[in-house]
Amino acid sequence: MSKRDYYEVLGVSQDVSEKDLKKAYRRVAMKHHPDRNPDDKASEEKFKEASEAYEVLSDSQKRAAYDQYGHAGVDPGQGGMGAGGFGSFSDIFGDVFGDIFGGGGRGGRGGPSRGADLRYTLDLSLEEAVRGTSVKIRVPTLVSCGTCKGSGAKPGTQPTQCTTCGGVGQVRMQQGFFSVQQTCPNCRGKGSMVSDPCRDCHGQGRIEETKTLSVKVPPGVDTGDRIRLSGEGEAGADGGPAGDLYVQVSVRDHEIFQRDGRNLYCEVPISIVDAALGGELEVPTLDGRVKLKVPSETQTGKLFRLRGKGVAPVRGGSAGDLLCRVVLETPVNLTGKQKELLREFQASMKGDKNSPRQSSWFEGMKNFFGDMKI
Incomplete structure (x- = not known):
């Protein structure tokens, strides 16, 4: 039987936390534990599958290897609950009846x-x-x-029938009042033994x-x-x-673009002059550079859409768009002359006529403090 993805077995995503991983394992293990589902082979296999998945994913080193290489990166055959046995309720929940139920797998005959x-x-x-x-x-x-x-x-020899289980792959053990069927410890459920190994x-x-x-x-x-x-x-x-x-x-991650489905996003820095007077900017796309016309009085954060410059989905359909968000860049390293020109420009500004949003904000602030009772 093919091994399923360990995260799928426990019903969790790949970025699951240790705490949620343990909760998920307990939920699956309680539902399918063989002592709660006697003679139910399907539940038994699901329990062993969940135990093996938890054994790997609860170990940080094994989990890292599994995330990179899948089942080839780990070796579930070396010990642990995933190695053919199953734990009792005490292994999972600290149940006081663990000594009664005991461990040991109930595997079917191999092949x-x-x-x-x-x-x-x-x-x-x-x-x-x-x-x-x-x-x-x-x-x-x-x-x-x-x-x-x-x-x-x-070569030239053949596996022989296991003498412990008679080729069945299972043995029955008596534990007090309980009769427990377990995987044959000699052939490990295969029903045959290799006396002269390759x-x-x-x-x-x-x-x-x-x-x-x-x-x-x-x-x-x-x-x-x-x-x-x-x-x-x-x-x-x-x-x-x-x-x-x-x-x-x-x-x-890309240094310029962020992808969201079919669309791409990027930020384009823009100067105060280009934002105020308008102009033409050169912006990157995955197919090369294109010209973007910026109207006068453009505010920072405005989105410009370049249709068809996004991504064509793998399952078919038209390409998405590229959305460019302009970000106003404050000039730095100004000379004395430049600062003087900015002060002259500032003095020429006429309140809400040139800065309506700023004037509205200050008006709202005055109203806010005027309504406060101190």
């Missing part, structure tokens, strides 16, 4: 199973995301061992390998979009089919 899906985070510039590109990535994964063809047994994969049937893959990124992708590469995930256990690789797009 060929689909490999885990993998995830790779691909960082792109805004230009690459908007125009599309082709990139090569290196992904660590598990591939089928070529020496033993995935069987785990030395020298290359040491009986696992799979070996670690870093693959170099070419990824074609379509134009218009944005942060959060995923590109699926079928069959490029982990090789399946016991000769099962490979999972898929999901390339998750992450677009880096």
